[in-house]
Amino acid sequence: MDLETRTHIIKTIAAALGFEHCGIAKAAPLDQDARRLEAWLNKGMHGNMHYMENYFELRTDPTKLVPGARSVITLLKNYYPSETQKPDRPKISKYAYGNDYHEIIRARLHEFIHQLREKIGDVQGRGFVDSAPVLERTWAGRSGLGWVGKNGMLINKGAGSYHFIASLIIDWELIYDQPLAKDFCGSCTRCIDACPTDAILPDKVIQGNKCISYFTIELKDLLLPGDLKSDFQNWAFGCDICQEVCPWNRFSTPHKDAAFTPIAEILDFTTEQWLDLTEDAFKKIFRLSPLKRSKYQGIMRNLKFISQDGI
Structure with missing residues (x-):
């Protein structure tokens, strides 16, 4: 099967599985990103997210x-x-209004690979x-x-930044899409x-250990x-401020995926x-929610912190 046909099949499967955008790049080491990531880690901007120090070579x-x-x-x-x-x-x-995107998208990626093998042939990938x-x-x-904005988010010119990103790495050569000539x-x-905590620095550097999402998740x-209490602006889980003010998100349109229907209590x-x-009620209501990542104790800590009495 020629490269054009293979590539067309991949993009057709992506659309059928509910992914609004699909792009393909040639697999290669990310040398520049490796240097940037190493410098970021060395400055301790990942805070207590020590898992980011692991598998450095795999990341790049x-x-x-x-x-x-x-x-x-x-x-x-x-x-x-x-x-x-x-x-x-x-x-x-x-992003946490509905069910946990990890589980939903992971299942669709498994189906993606299954369909690739059915329609094209043997493929090794993850x-x-x-x-x-x-x-x-x-x-x-x-x-x-798209491009990585100053807030560290991927911005798509026609759809903004409210999207989950998933990757498939496979051992097939394909026709590759071209990156944008510049960011916008x-x-x-x-x-x-x-940003109320000054977590966003120039040159697209994010101080992860100062981000409200870092503190709350x-x-x-x-x-x-305690000195950051007034900066939290009532955020109990995550933070969307840098996306809410981004002009490119005027192009955001509501999703139509039932799997991400908001939980009423949220x-x-x-x-x-x-x-x-x-705690029992929390586990029942949010058993499929991303909020379970912070667990009951973490959510209660955050709520008490932003409430009038604080902690």
Whole structure:
């Protein structure tokens, strides 16, 4: 089968499985990203996210993840919701409104590889969705799906940044998409100016250990820094501020995927209702939610921190 036919089949499968965008890049070591990542880690900007120090070579060379890798397929899945939280509710990042995207997209990646083998033939490869050492945003940029903005998010010119990124690394050669000639952030600094904890630095450097998402999701300490209380702006899980102010997200459109239908409690619960929640009720309501990553104790810590009395 010729490269054009193979590539067409891949993009057809991607659309059929609900991915709005599909780009393909040639598998190769990411030498420049390796140097940038090493410098970022050496400065301690990853905070307590020590897992980011692991598997360094795997992160920067896809052939170490998949021997014989020839192509990196990047897939974007829109998660922008049509619903919004009621005013004055503890804020939850939009990506966590519905069910855990890891499970949903992982299943679709398995189906993707299954269909490839059925329609084209034997393929060796692996799928990844934010759970393995893959620099997804770099590969998305290399495959022409957008550029990394000053807020560190992948921005698609026609769809903004509210999307999950998944990768398939396979041992087939394909027709490769071309990266954009430039990014389109220009002189805009809205995300830098809006970040309440000054986590966004110039030159697209993010101080992960100063990001509200880091504090509310990644940090497992019993207490949060009291001097940052006023900066949290009622965020209980994650933070969308840098996306909310990004001009390119005026092109975001609501997704139509039932799997990401918002959990009613996330949209409706008041702070009091959250704080009255028992651990058993939390586990029942949010058993399929990304919120389980912070666990009951982490969510309660965050809620008490942003509530009027604080902790």
